[in-house]
Amino acid sequence: MLLELNEGFQKKVKELANKLLNAKNRLVYLRYHRDADGICGALLIEKIVRVKSFQQNNSVYGIKNALSDINMVYYEENPLMVFVDFGSGEGSLKGLETLKARGIEVIVIDHHFPGNNVEEKALVLNSRLFGEEDELGSYTAGWICGEIAKAAGKEGEEIEMLQRTACAGDKSEVMEFGEEDRQRALVMDYLASYSQFNNRLAFYKKVLKDKELYESLLRQAEDGLEESKEQIKRRMKVVEGKVKLYTINLEWIGHMQFPARGKSTTVGFETVKDEKEVVVVGHWKNGLSFRINKGAVEKGFGANYFIEELKKRMPDFLEGGGGHGRAAALRIRDGFGEHVVNEIKRIVQEE
Numbered sequence: 001m002l003l004e005l006n007e008g009f010q011k012k013v014k015e016l017a018n019k020l021l022n023a024k025n026r027l028v029y030l031r032y033h034r035d036a037d038g039i040c041g042a043l044l045i046e047k048i049v050r051v052k053s054f055q056q057n058n059s060v061y062g063i064k065n066a067l068s069d070i071n072m073v074y075y076e077e078n079p080l081m082v083f084v085d086f087g088s089g090e091g092s093l094k095g096l097e098t099l100k101a102r103g104i105e106v107i108v109i110d111h112h113f114p115g116n117n118v119e120e121k122a123l124v125l126n127s128r129l130f131g132e133e134d135e136l137g138s139y140t141a142g143w144i145c146g147e148i149a150k151a152a153g154k155e156g157e158e159i160e161m162l163q164r165t166a167c168a169g170d171k172s173e174v175m176e177f178g179e180e181d182r183q184r185a186l187v188m189d190y191l192a193s194y195s196q197f198n199n200r201l202a203f204y205k206k207v208l209k210d211k212e213l214y215e216s217l218l219r220q221a222e223d224g225l226e227e228s229k230e231q232i233k234r235r236m237k238v239v240e241g242k243v244k245l246y247t248i249n250l251e252w253i254g255h256m257q258f259p260a261r262g263k264s265t266t267v268g269f270e271t272v273k274d275e276k277e278v279v280v281v282g283h284w285k286n287g288l289s290f291r292i293n294k295g296a297v298e299k300g301f302g303a304n305y306f307i308e309e310l311k312k313r314m315p316d317f318l319e320g321g322g323g324h325g326r327a328a329a330l331r332i333r334d335g336f337g338e339h340v341v342n343e344i345k346r347i348v349q350e351e
Ligand SMILES: [Mn+2]
Pocket: 037, 038, 085, 111, 140, 141, 142, 170
């Protein structure tokens, strides 16, 4: 089953709890990833300290983000930035470095694959930094935020509920969750995909409390998910080779649609994950997303293997991103998604 997190983790949790408790007189500027895990994490941080919150629609924190944020807090004295469920990967290092150069203090709470020496750029609590095992990634950002809230002296069923919802959203087994948690996560993912409205945390809170609104959104989200499942199944193509490779062209899903492309890849993966050795690649014109089952990882076909191979074979096409064994995302030079997918097919088929 799951790995125990060590003492170092607990120490970091406590440190961040204190940092947030002591930030009462600072502007705390919170950015959260646009999915259930990110939203739950943000709601949990908000229990510790008052925040000004913004949804992050991109899982990479680039220099553009950093410059716009620096402008946003330009006249603030000693602001504290908190990133939840994104921002510690390789692609975010330059963004973090830019904030650091400006002297802004940044906390990053994440569980995606961390970039090299990211801890030198910010105060990072990423579950993957506490060992090599891929399962560490199951300690999601929302779950970690719940632990920080508890360490800050907050308690109650709502904290557990938000942690369970975060786990349900990311399909993590760290906490047992039920049907209601799954539904709650679905509603949040659904709302988050309409991110052009720049949803505030207050809005998510309202939806959770307003029964009628919640029920109506849940029905819409369930319908949307059913419909996309059918579409995704129809579009899955299979290549037999050293492992079974399923590809899904997700070009028809816009940037702001539900379910988002990464989650759509998961939807496709769910339908075939029990086969022997399976690699699922969802792709679009400037990116792709890997979901890989245990059998394929054990055979040596983890996401990191594919990414390393692609870097060797077509370095000019890859723009960043990353991941580990079972899940990863890649940004690709605009228009070259199809080429990269063809190379993945080659990798699977060649002798
Ligand atoms: Mn997450």
